[in-house]
Amino acid sequence: MMSIKALLAKPFAKYIHNSVQKWANNPIKTQDKVFKHLISEAESTLFGQDHNFKNIHTFEDFVNQVPVRDYEELKPYVLKVVDGEENILWKGKPLYFAKTSGTTSGAKYIPITKESMPTHIEAARNAILLYINETGNSSFVDGKMIFLQGSPILEKKNGINLGRLSGIVAHFVPKYLQKNRLPSWETNCIEDWETKVDAVVEETLPENMTIISGIPSWVQMYFEKIQDKTGKSVGDVFKNFNLFIFGGVNYEPYRAKFEQLIGRKVDSIELYPASEGFFAYQDKQNEQGMLLQLNSGIFYEFIKADEFFEDAPKRITIKDVELNVNYVMIISTTAGLWAYNIGDTVAFTSLKPYRVIVTGRIKHFISAFGEHVIGKEVEQAMKEATAQTDIRISEFTVAPQINPESGLPYHEWFVEFENGPDNLQELISKLDKSLQKQNSYYYDLIVGKVLQPLKITSIKKDGFQDYMKSIGKLGGQNKIPRLANDRKIADKLYALKVTK
Incomplete structure (x- = not known):
């Protein structure tokens, strides 16, 4: 018999689906609204003053005033924020820094603000709710869910908490999921990855696992340890496991291996989260690509990857993108990133609504x-x-x-x-x-x-x-x-x- 929680999930999923459709069906208007909001909110910041935000009224004005930058080029501003200065890239101070290991610049400090933090949580939640709305399957909400992630222990830097994005997000798990969520706080705090996975195996083996989530390569290690310990397939150990949520890499090279480890097919939801923003998630089981989040305080620009290293490559908005072209994605956000090159390349699989796949890294x-x-x-x-x-x-x-x-x-x-x-x-x-x-x-x-x-x-x-x-x-x-x-x-x- 279906629980109250599983029953209630369905009307809530329908409500969220309808609200997503509103902005997905009005993409240009939605992005225009985000653009205007970003410019007006940051007009009085140091970055806004340096780049004459008060005279930016159109996308063309923005392109003329704000060059595309990567982390290294934005670093002089970021370091002022790290030093505790206010109103630099965004109003006030950020709530957090997501600390990532940069390939060229050592540690990178990506600001997360009061305005940007909720968009990370909502996108992850909405991905699951759209799945419920599409499939009618909500029984998994009664089981245990595991999210393999970084340590939630945060450091402080000039009064601002910093840690890995997945560790920061762990502090925002909704109350209604807290009882269902694994691993325990203590296990999540283990720094050594192999020790951590061993502890996760011990905690989860006796449980009714229904959702398993993480980067495929990490989850594969977890699955292999379960198989080694029990001599059974993961699907036999967790008979109600029916939803795998992943992000960070393409799942296709892992799919056959996972189906062998699990012993059967399970539904999956692909996410596209990053420290800089939660950009997209899979909104349909049988459609290629992930729904681009146009209503999450992120304004998107695109540059054809083939032209990116030219002197003045053309910057376009979603209005002018084409299907199956490899683009470098450029973002401006409520976290204070401006015309920022995150380094990813994407291609559009659909323009109604706008769906993307990640095609690689511009440097890879x-x-x-x-x-x-x-x-x-x-x-x-x-x-x-x-x-x-x-x-x-x-x-x-x-x-x-x-x-x-x-x-x-x-x-x-x-x-x-x-x-x-x-x-x-x-x-x-x-x-x-x-x-x-x-x-x-x-x-x-x-x-x-x-x-x-x-x-x-x-x-x-x-x-x-x-x-x-x-x-x-x-x-x-x-x-x-x-x-x-x-x-x-x-x-x-x-x-x-x-x-x-």
Whole structure:
């Protein structure tokens, strides 16, 4: 029999669905309202004064006054905020800093304000409610839910709390979910990732788990430990587990492995959260892409990825985006980020409503020979090449081999197989053909004998985990880049290859 909580979830889900439809069906008007609100609220800040906000009335004015910046370029303002100064990027002081490990700048401090914090919580909540409204399935609200995340212990810096985003969010779990939520506070505070996952396994094994959430690579470790401990599939251990919520990386390369670990298919919801904002979530089970959050205090701009490194690339709003074009996403937010390049590339899968997929990172690509291969392309190639086979991949990354011992240069794929191919050459051929089909530059380089077809280097079991541990980035919000334009990662992985 359905509980009161599960019954009440359905009308609330319907109400939220209707409210989301209102702004999703009026996207241009919604974004225009967000834009005007941002400019007027920040007019008297130091940034607003420096960039003449009082004379910004149109998007064109904004483009003329406010250049696109990444964290390094915005850092002089951010450091003033970190030092405790008020009214710098946004009115007053932020509530929190989300501390992230930047690749070039060491620690990054991303402000989270009184205005921006609720949008993170609402988007995560609405993703689940839209799922309930679409499927009619609300029984999972009675079971236990696990959110694998960073430690909720926060430090203070000049009176402002700072920590990882997932740890900050842990302080805002709604009261009605507190009883259902795992792991315990004590377990969540364990810093060492492997120790933490072991503790999570112990806490969750006796429970009625219905939702499991986290970055796929972390959840995979959790699932494998459950299987090792019980000798059963995850689906047998947690018979009512029917919803997997994930974000941070593309799930497709993990899907076959997860279905094997679980022992059956479960529904999934993809999220697109970041320290800088909660940008999108999957709103339909059978539609590709995630609904772009146009009503969350974030104003979006887009620059074609192919043009991004030109001197003055054209900046456009959602009004002018096209389907299936690779864009760098630029944001301005109620946290005081202005024309800010978060480094992600996205493509639109739908314009009514606006849905996106994350295609990679603008800095994560291979163009050692002018091919500009992106994350989405290598993931699509792997998906196509392993479809309708028994091959299962634990993890992979790709790097150029510019100076091979013999022959032409090539792309080297480092692959950790859960279940390897009977015929490695056949897999290589399928991967290469898929990549040529997707990327005309790569095709030309292969046909023109500038590159030879890709090669695969097999990595030993848990090799990627060993690599992440060796650089102090196991767990947390850390993930392996899908590809790189250099061999920094590749050369370290080479020591972890399978030796025959």
